[in-house]
Amino acid sequence: MQYILNAPSRLDATVKLPASKSISNRALIIHALSKGNMLPENLSVCDDTEVIVNAMMYRPDTIDIKAAGTAMRFMTAYLAVTPGEHTITGTERMKQRPIKILVDALRYLGADIEYLGEDGFPPLRIKGKPLNGGYIEIPANVSSQYISALLMIGPVLKNGLEIKMTGGIASRPYIDLTLWMMREFGADADWSDSETLKVNPHPYEQHKYIIESDWSASSYWYEMMTLAEDPESTVMFDGLFDASKQGDSIVKYIFSLMGVKTRFLSNGTEAAPTVRLKKWPCRLPRLDYDLLSAPDLAQTIVVTCALMDIPFRLTGLASLRIKETDRIEALKCELKKLGYVLRDENGDTLIWDGTRCEASMEPINTYQDHRMAMAFAPAAIKFPGLRINDPQVVTKSYPQFWDDLEMAGWKIEKIKD
Structure with a gap:
């Protein structure tokens, strides 16, 4: 299966994120x-x-x-x-x-x-x-x-x-x-x-427990908001807490550096507030960041920075080698198809210094890795008609991802093998 993606000119979506x-x-x-x-x-x-x-x-x-x-x-x-x-x-x-x-x-x-x-x-x-x-x-x-x-x-x-x-x-x-x-x-x-x-050897107690929504899944919408050209674009979702214990909640701080402001709107109850993402004028000249505590954000941040022409040096990525695929090599290979030349160091560092090459625009391979599919999908904002192979891998963590994109105005042409 292959999807051909075309993004709307403006993002205006209310998204029900998957549970964490x-x-x-x-x-x-x-x-x-x-x-x-x-x-x-x-x-x-x-x-x-x-x-x-x-x-x-x-x-x-x-x-x-x-x-x-x-x-x-x-x-x-x-x-x-x-x-x-x-x-x-x-x-x-x-x-x-x-x-x-x-x-x-x-x-x-x-x-x-x-x-x-x-x-x-x-x-x-x-x-x-x-x-x-x-x-x-x-x-x-x-x-x-x-x-x-x-x-x-x-x-x-x-x-x-x-x-x-x-x-x-x-x-x-x-x-x-x-x-x-x-x-x-x-x-x-x-x-x-x-x-x-x-x-200590103290048994667990039974009680009612409600799962928070997934901050990792929100990262792809932060990426879309960063790449969106219309300054009036907005995305809203429920089920996330500002003081979340999820490590990937750090996404709201990282993307604030790239022009996406997060606001928590209280609904007057103990339920999770509504989260609203808006664009604001902010131009980051370069990103140097240690992702040791949030490696699952690496693909999202790497693709976003490259497409926004933000040179970066990301460390703490050793665990990416043993994920669903070798994510460091996968990112280097697939971004080169879009014209960005990355290099790695010490087995845990990924670098882009602005080096470009001619884009082949070959279909993006996903390597049986859900985060490769979702991190590259927003690239269609900059590269209309972007093609993604084996898009169904998103079921690993965000089964309704493509449905949510279509709800947000994306056009997805589905081509069977």
Whole structure:
């Protein structure tokens, strides 16, 4: 499937954002560990969340989490402390994504986990059983999801859990989000110092829980607003909080530097306010930013800066190498099709110094990566008729993305293979 995109001359849209995938997936694991009977409300309907829902609901012997990296990490820890024997597997790309750090930590705590293919990678056979817990040390500079997976099982371990993190900490806001949600469900968990987490053996409590909308999904609308040429363009959405615990809520600050102002309009209730995006005159000459705490915003920011002729140097991107695709290489390849020449350094830095080349305007490949599709779609504002291959990958986190674009006035021509 290929889509040909043409943007409206002016953006004027009210968008219902998807529920947060990050919060939904954590809430499902915590809910299951609490043995609750009330599912969290407003769960995400994206692929990554549905694979967890299906695994919890049907308890198959073999759990296929497809391309959902979060689900692989969270479910591995959950199954290790849940009675029963299961095999957990995924797509071919998932079988290339490392999980050794998490498996080593769980094995140290006494978990029974076996590799069914190459050591260090899925698929896994897991025989769940009660674990004592205790003290572990774990590298934290690869993926915060390993830390979150371990944290969430901490309250059900006999002796609780103490995690000493080494090598720097990637995506610290996601760890804070996990801790905050655990405490919402009654857990006794917090930082004991800047590199150590402590979870006491205090069981989760059941209660009603409502999922916030997804700040990551909002980033594509911030990108569209930045690229939109009509100064009267506006976008509005509900379900987001100014003081959100989602790490990607930093998007509102980053894009304020590029000319998009965020305003929270109170509706007089405790419900989330309405968010309104408006353009305002602001010209950023250059962006130097460390995205270690919000790597999922990288593609959105990279494409936006290039198309706005804003040179940039973005660091903290090492985790992009092990995402749905190697996102650093994918960005370099696809932006070159639009005439922008990027380079990378040290495995964690992406740079554009203004170097251009002749644009081939070949179709944008998405590499089975939802964020590649959504980050490049707004480029049609600057490149009418932009073509995107395999656009259906957006179902991983934002299933209604293309419907929302059409609602906002985009023309999408759909060409089947």
